[in-house]
Amino acid sequence: MRMKILLFLVATILATCHGSSDHGVSFNVFPLRMKTGSGGHYIPDVSCASWTLGVEAHNIINWKTIPEECEGYVGNYMIGQQYRSDSKTVCKQAYFYARSLNLPRDGKNIWVFDIDETSLSNLPYYAEHGFGLELYNDTAFNLWVDRAAAPVLPESLKLYNKLLSLGIKIAFLTGRPLSQKDNTAKNLKLAGFYTWEKLILKEPSTYSGKTAVTYKSAERKKLEEEGYRIIGNIGDQWSDILGTTTGNRTFKLPDPMYYIS
Template identity: 55%
Template sequence: MASSHLLFLILLSVFISTTFSSPSLIRLPTGHRKFGLNDDLYCDSWRLSVETNNAGEWSTIPSQCQVFVQNYMTGQRYLSDSVIVANYSFAYASSVEIATDGKDAWVFDIDETLLSNLPYYARHGFGSEPFDEESFDEWVDLADAPALPASLNLYNQVKEMGFKIFLLTGRSEDQRNATIKNLLFAGYSDWERLILRGTSDQGKLAIVYKSEKRSELVNEGYRIRGSSGDQWSDLLGFAVAERSFKLPNPMYFIA
């Protein structure tokens, strides 16, 4: 018993000595410039908080992050992140047993999901400027937004699988013609329905508006198997999809 007690005291002493005298293996960041964090490290952590919905509502990117966001959006990282999301989406879609009644649905957002507005945001600071609805509407009317390549590939894959595709966007009904023109120009076709904000939808939060429109689909008997969007408000709320897939977008936030 004495030897066991002695062994316990020795082990306890070693534990206490190791715990309180050795440097921690994990060094937690405690701030930004005040504590020596460089902008890239801070902005990468900020981007993670945005994508995981921890940052909450925000109107513009942090001023010191414009170059970081520009490099991210115009570099390989953004394309790679989008491909990974599309790959997970495809893997899930492949696991769904498509029924013969034509009621298995996939819902896609449009802006920064199917179409990339990067040419517009490149002229407006990659999200460092407050959103200007008038200038963005002028951009939409040009119908020049290119397809996000990974999303175009996923779109065609789920279409070939037999999903009914619904496009649910926050764009207004008066932008229907320009939106259709742009989608076709970018390579999208054969969707089941394009849903835009009507008069009664104006002023609603995106999460409410999109939930209501998904609910209407459910009431029509559709099973929303999958949903893709760049905003959490595209995916959360009610009448949500069985699986939702969040695409990256550190340039703006929509509630």
């Protein structure tokens, strides 16, 4: 009798796991096909979510523009809550790491921040240029930079203030040309970044034809030669955090709009 009861219970559980019906309606679970694009439509052979993952994981490199089909997907991500949430997660982990350190109080601890899409957001500009769908236009972008109107990235500003409270100094290291230093400093202060130890911009005559990885590695090396300890390094591009003298730990913010090598 016990065996019959046990077999009945097993059969009941298996039937439940494989689906049940109520008034002839099946409740089997079927695979869902991912929707992508601005209207949630299906894109043949392209998953914009997968493409973005490939970009963030640095599996897709050396691309010039986002896929045409992904303009809506990238735009919705950048202006939506997910981008803010992803940035918050990165910055929180950066702070937790910094807070855990037992650092000497000698004024030589420094954290490297990139600027574009790390400290300042160029989203107003890219919203008018397809969120990365259009090829980069140096003239148009420089006109935007000269306005010094880029809004702050809120989670990065929170991290900046928390690092200062820990006694860690800040170095801004950007690929912007040296000629834009005054407007960049103005924009940073308007956005809430009121103080820094270093504001490093690119000298075109020194780094002409060099990659961002080469340029930023060389400038970080100069910081170390001056006696600074690079406690952390945060940027939106892999070229911000690859190379040499990258710092004790690096943090990558999301940016599916453009790629800099």
